[in-house]
Amino acid sequence: MSKRALSILLLACRAVAFGVGGSIIATNAFAGVRHFTFLYEAPTSPPGSVEMENALTWGRTTNPERSDQIDFRHEFEFGVTDKFQASVYVADWSYSRDAKHDRFTYSDTAVELIYNLTNPIVDPVGLSIYQEYKAGRRFFEWESKLIAHKNLGRWILAYNGTLEAVWQGEGLNEREGELQQALGASYEISPRCSVGLEFLHEFIFPDWHDNERIRNVFVGPNVSYRRGSWFVTMTALAQATDTPDERDFQLRTIFGIGF
Amino acid sequence: MKELLITALLLTSCETSNYAPPVTPALTRPTSRTKQNVDLKRGRTLFVHRCIECHTLPAIWKYSDEDWSKIVNSMSHRASLKPAEREAVIAYILAVRKQE
Numbered sequence: 001m002s003k004r005a006l007s008i009l010l011l012a013c014r015a016v017a018f019g020v021g022g023s024i025i026a027t028n029a030f031a032g033v034r035h036f037t038f039l040y041e042a043p044t045s046p047p048g049s050v051e052m053e054n055a056l057t058w059g060r061t062t063n064p065e066r067s068d069q070i071d072f073r074h075e076f077e078f079g080v081t082d083k084f085q086a087s088v089y090v091a092d093w094s095y096s097r098d099a100k101h102d103r104f105t106y107s108d109t110a111v112e113l114i115y116n117l118t119n120p121i122v123d124p125v126g127l128s129i130y131q132e133y134k135a136g137r138r139f140f141e142w143e144s145k146l147i148a149h150k151n152l153g154r155w156i157l158a159y160n161g162t163l164e165a166v167w168q169g170e171g172l173n174e175r176e177g178e179l180q181q182a183l184g185a186s187y188e189i190s191p192r193c194s195v196g197l198e199f200l201h202e203f204i205f206p207d208w209h210d211n212e213r214i215r216n217v218f219v220g221p222n223v224s225y226r227r228g229s230w231f232v233t234m235t236a237l238a239q240a241t242d243t244p245d246e247r248d249f250q251l252r253t254i255f256g257i258g259f
Numbered sequence: 260m261k262e263l264l265i266t267a268l269l270l271t272s273c274e275t276s277n278y279a280p281p282v283t284p285a286l287t288r289p290t291s292r293t294k295q296n297v298d299l300k301r302g303r304t305l306f307v308h309r310c311i312e313c314h315t316l317p318a319i320w321k322y323s324d325e326d327w328s329k330i331v332n333s334m335s336h337r338a339s340l341k342p343a344e345r346e347a348v349i350a351y352i353l354a355v356r357k358q359e
Contacts, residue, residue, distance in 0.1 A: 033312065033313040033314070043308065043312055045312065046312065079339065082308060119307050119308060121311060122281075122307050151311060151315055153278075188314060188315045191314050191317075231313075
């Protein structure tokens with residue numbers, strides 16, 4: 001992808017983001033609650049709903065050296081039709097610290113689209129397809145996902161299969177692929193509160209080759225609380241493998257509020 | 260493996276019918292059956308789409324007719340239900356309860 005095409009995409013994302021900001025003042029509905037933070041659920045937001053989601057992920061890496069990073073995401077989510085929702089990540093940015101450096105970095109701006117195919121209550125499995133485009137300085141990412149979801153009484157079970165392609169660096173010459181499977185289970189202990197587990201299994205392909213055989217597994221609990229037009233969901237994940245330069249521990253919190 | 264799959268499918272279909280029974284002729288009144296049928300189907304669709312945005316579906320028998328009207332009214336804003344959609348959801352729930 002040329003630099004010009006990239007900058008046009010970035011501009012388009014930012015224009016949509018500012019448009020979203022303005023339209024929020026005129027709308028007043030709630031999009032929905034996240035029961036997981038590393039997984040998506042199949043139901044899409046009701047048409048006309050608008051929600052702001054802020055995600056904060058703290059990650060610690062200790063192998064080979066200790067470093068900490070906090071990632072921030074500011075997202076606006078719109079219900080477009082009964083089966084289609086669109087989101088804009090206004091900005092993904094981070095603060096990182098290690099023994100030598102201490103810095104803030106802007107990463108990217110993105111557009112996310114989700115289309116619902118089947119319902120988790122009336123169909124054997126609820127399914128949705130997901131597409132995301134991210135663009136930043138010398139960075140472009142394409143992410144496709146299949147979201148499966150089933151409600152069983154007070155249980156919510158979710159599965160996400162994800163394929164990611166990343167182009168970055170000078171001239172976007174560095175390529176990387178990632179295949180990810182994620183499983184989640186959440187139990188509603190009261191209408192306002194749920195607890196559960198999330199499990200991630202990643203296959204990383206630097207330069208789209210599997211020579212290094214990088215496999216990562218993360219697992220950990222989550223908790224979600226909702227009240228009125230807001231919710232907060234938190235997941236703590238620990239790395240069950242021993243991959244260098246991967247986070248050993250990460251804690252993600254998503255706070256969402258409807259307008 | 261095959262048995263496990265069949266069991267899982269059976270379990271999921273059981274749950275489905277328990278929490279949002281399909282609209283059958285038995286749910287509708289013999290007079291004005293067609294229109295009512297359409298409304299109840301719309302009510303069911305909204306019930307299974309909008310409510311699970313935030314929480315799992317409670318069993319329909321769990322609350323009284325009066326309670327259901329209050330619950331749906333109080334949550335209709337959050338679920339982005341227009342007045343006619345809210346009425347369709349309530350009508351569906353009450354029709355199911357009547358049959359039970």
